[in-house]
Amino acid sequence: MQTVATLLQATARILVEEGAERLTTNHLARKSGFSIGTIYQYFPNREAIVLALIERQRSKVRERIALVMQDRTGSVEERLRRIVRTLHDAFNLHRNADQRLTFALLRLAIAHGLPTPTDAIAEAIVAVWRDAQDAEHRPLNASETFVLTRSVIEVLRHATLHGSPLLETVEFEDAILRLILGFLREEARPAGPDA
Amino acid sequence: MQTVATLLQATARILVEEGAERLTTNHLARKSGFSIGTIYQYFPNREAIVLALIERQRSKVRERIALVMQDRTGSVEERLRRIVRTLHDAFNLHRNADQRLTFALLRLAIAHGLPTPTDAIAEAIVAVWRDAQDAEHRPLNASETFVLTRSVIEVLRHATLHGSPLLETVEFEDAILRLILGFLREEARPAGPDA
Amino acid sequence: MQTVATLLQATARILVEEGAERLTTNHLARKSGFSIGTIYQYFPNREAIVLALIERQRSKVRERIALVMQDRTGSVEERLRRIVRTLHDAFNLHRNADQRLTFALLRLAIAHGLPTPTDAIAEAIVAVWRDAQDAEHRPLNASETFVLTRSVIEVLRHATLHGSPLLETVEFEDAILRLILGFLREEARPAGPDA
Amino acid sequence: MQTVATLLQATARILVEEGAERLTTNHLARKSGFSIGTIYQYFPNREAIVLALIERQRSKVRERIALVMQDRTGSVEERLRRIVRTLHDAFNLHRNADQRLTFALLRLAIAHGLPTPTDAIAEAIVAVWRDAQDAEHRPLNASETFVLTRSVIEVLRHATLHGSPLLETVEFEDAILRLILGFLREEARPAGPDA
DNA sequence: CATGAATGAGAATTCATTCAT
DNA sequence: TATGAATGAATTCTCATTCAT
Incomplete structure (x- = not known):
């Protein structure tokens, strides 16, 4: 309408x-x-307006994620970077007006007790890892999946929420990728002398 | 008073x-x-009451972190685990009443636009890494510090905020440790062909 | 329509x-x-709908009363009892749904300041009495007519309005008849010393 | 206050x-x-104001009834007349302003679903009758009590609600008394030929 | 220091009614 | 005739804050 x-x-x-x-x-x-x-x-009431707006924004993000997921080409690193970049975009980092809207909607979502909808992203990251996995890898357990996926989302959300200038740098994207890859590869690695 | x-x-x-x-x-x-x-x-006004309560809680956390930091014994992994465990405690995971308070204060802090006070924790983690660092390690840049420290904090905050049952498991602590260690060690590792 | x-x-x-x-x-x-x-x-407006519904219900009652009045057979007591019984029915005592409607319409009629349409009933009762009257009876004056007829109607309306369970008993009908007959016969009786 | x-x-x-x-x-x-x-x-809300006003008015009536009841002198007829007269006063028949208030409160009481508080009056009338009763009188059953007391109250309420000019006449008081006495004496009377 | 009666701007929501199609 | 989107005055109620005692 x-x-x-x-x-x-x-x-x-x-x-x-x-x-x-x-x-x-x-x-x-x-x-x-x-x-x-x-x-x-x-x-029906004031809250419903806000919720509708949040839902509309979220469905847009879901669509973008779904689109990126369809592209199964490239190395694990490349595929994960595409996901990270999409999230970047999803959090509307580029145009100032949208960033403010994202900002406001995030606050409202929290105020209304809405869970961050990380399901799609979580699946995306884990799926890429599963695809690339050789036999020797143990699948991620519940806590690991939770920590990996939420940490990525929450660090982005947090940066958005506080308008961090780092958000617009490539270094930031690299750091997130390092977070993901480091976590995933950590298991395979033998405990070194310093840890 | x-x-x-x-x-x-x-x-x-x-x-x-x-x-x-x-x-x-x-x-x-x-x-x-x-x-x-x-x-x-x-x-002076209603807001000041809430802010005072938040500040009181935050100073308690800061004290605990400071205490843990004084203990410089053990391996990097052990020291990091102590920090993670302190954070666990800081987020009041054990007694239900306190968890609800943490929950409420987190929401209020967000509603009032207060930044999450990660400074102490950030310093703690990075300091441990710096201490253990040999010459070959490059120091973390701004984005890397941000991503590493916020991801840890935010994943804990998120889990608290949504009352995740994983919080009480050892697996969860392990997963957070894996996040930290994986990130820190990732740089040292040669980029493999598939990752 | x-x-x-x-x-x-x-x-x-x-x-x-x-x-x-x-x-x-x-x-x-x-x-x-x-x-x-x-x-x-x-x-033309909301009120008109309610008034139309009230009027429709009232005309139904009027029709029933008129029907009963045509039957001039039997003793005074029998004829009065027929009227009382008709009122009973008119107040829709038997089926629950109709009772609720009567209830609601009564409230609405009061809220809209509509007078209780006792005219037909008043006439009916008084007419029966007049018919049976011998020369020695003085006709009822305005206050007496008012008190006699309204008391019957109002006691029924009141019972309906508060959903009294007595409404469904024969005793109740008897009591109303006693009210009418007692009132009518009272004049004829010589005033006793104590009553 | x-x-x-x-x-x-x-x-x-x-x-x-x-x-x-x-x-x-x-x-x-x-x-x-x-x-x-x-x-x-x-x-606490708008309704409570109205209810408080109704309750205040009702307690005043209760007090007056109680006062009249204490006077146990005179014949049954005299005592009943005193009660009827008190009710007359209670319905505030004299001053126009008060009548309008009674009017409004009655409507509101109905709109709010409050039962008419006839308990005190009912007791008063029945008690007088019981006091004067010789052994041969059968006590009133539930329906009889209901019909007798409510008819008196409701006819007064009805007259008030519609501002009937009869209210201010002695005839009216007489008629109500006739209603009560007729009802009470009816039982004792043998069924005559005309009824 | 402490009290608490009083304030009043302003928020959400309802619902009878209109009128262009 | 029928529709139903749009209206907006009016209502109830909340709550942070003031200030005279």
Whole structure:
């Protein structure tokens, strides 16, 4: 629906330009050009508007991840780097407005108790590793999967949330890749003298 | 002040037993046994109460970390494991009530835009690595430090925030250690053809 | 009109199944299968719908009373009992759904300031008495007529409104008859010393 | 409390002068001279204000009834007449303002589903009868008690609710007395030829 | 130091009604 | 006739904060 799209767009604009605390139903009505009544024709309550916006953004991320996953060419490192880069994009690092929106939505998602939807990303990383695995590798257990996938997502989320300037550097991408590869390869390695 | 302590204690109790949305100044007055007026004798506004509680909790963590850091015995792995275990404790994994408080304070800290105070931990981990480092190791750059330290903290914070049952397992601690060690050792390793 | 009948039927269903406070125009539209616009084609405003439903129910009662009045056979007691029994039925005591509707409509009639339409019943009772009256009886004055007729109606209305279980007993009917007969015969009786 | 009294007084004034539909919390605040916040310091919600006013009025009636009951002198007829007269007063028949308030409160009581509190009056009437009873009288059963007491109350309530001018006549009081006495004496009477 | 009655801006939500199609 | 998206005035209620005592 056109009206819903307009309302979500206005919601995003308020979030970006004025902050979450100014996102009141009356203010949204004014800004969107619709009346309060109209908002409540399409959303049962204020929370639902925010949740719809979060969901819309998340589904976009899911689509991008799915797209990247279809490309099975290249080495493990190359494939993992593609995933990392996609996440980078997914967190909207490039345009300032979008970054602010991501920022706001992340906060709201936490405030509303929504879990970070890492399922797709988790699967992606683990799948690449599984594909490349020779017989000698033990599959990752629950804790390992959790730590590996969440650490990647959370470090990105954290950097986004605090607007770290490192986010735009290649070094940052390299460091994340190092985190993933180091973790995955660690098992194979014999315990050295210094550890 | 005794009064301030009582107020913060009551604040914590409300957070744990009733949730952040019930933490209103009037309710705090009723629960603490003081009047609203008294609250405003000690805190300029509502936000200050929450921030004071967060700060109190954070200083406790800082103290524990500092304590652990003083113990420079053992291998790199042992020292890192001690740090990880301290963090575990710091996130109050054992007693349920405290976990709920940590949970609530994390959310509030995010809502108030407070940065996660990883400085002490970051220093701790990096210092251990530096101590053990031979000449051939290149020091970590800004992105690497950021990724390594935040990933550890954020994965713990995330697990706490969502009440993951993995938190109480040894496997989880092992996985975090693997994350750290894998990252640190990764540089030294020659890039293999498949990875 | 078929449409009007359907709308009133849906109104009754909402009143019975969900209560008066859920009787909103939008809800009625949804439940009736018509659009809000259509409702306003047939009724000038919300109140008119309720009033139409009340009127429909009242005309049914009037019809029944008129029918009973045509039967002039039997003793005074028998004829009065027939009237009382008709009122019983009129208040829809038997089927639960109808009782709820009566209940709801009574409340609404009061809320809208509608007078209880006792005219027909009043006439019926007084007429029976007048018919059987011998010369020695003084006709009822305005206050007496009022008190006699309203007391019967109001006691029934009250019992209905509060869902009294007595309503379904024969004793209850007997008591109402006793109220009427006692009142009518009281005049004739010589005042005793103690009563 | 002075504030509560002022608020209830303002509530009564609005009810009398402007009608129940104008009794909004904001309007009450304006009229009472207090702020909305103050209203909510003393009442949990809008309904509670109305209920408090109803309860206050009812307790006044209860007190008057209790007072009249203490006087056990005179014949049954005299004692019953005293009760009837008290009810008359209780329904505030004399001053116009009070009548409007009674009117409004009655409607509100019905709208809020409150039962008419006839207990005290019921007891009063039945007790007088019981006191005067000789051995030959059968005590009233549940239906009889219900019909007798409610008919008296409801006919008064009805007359008040519709502002009947009969209320101020002696005839009216006589008629009610006739209703009571007729009912009570009816049992003793042998079925005559005309009934 | 402590109190707590009073404040009032402002938030979410409802619902009867309109009107262009 | 019928539709239903849009309206917006009005309502209830919350809660941080003030200030006279």
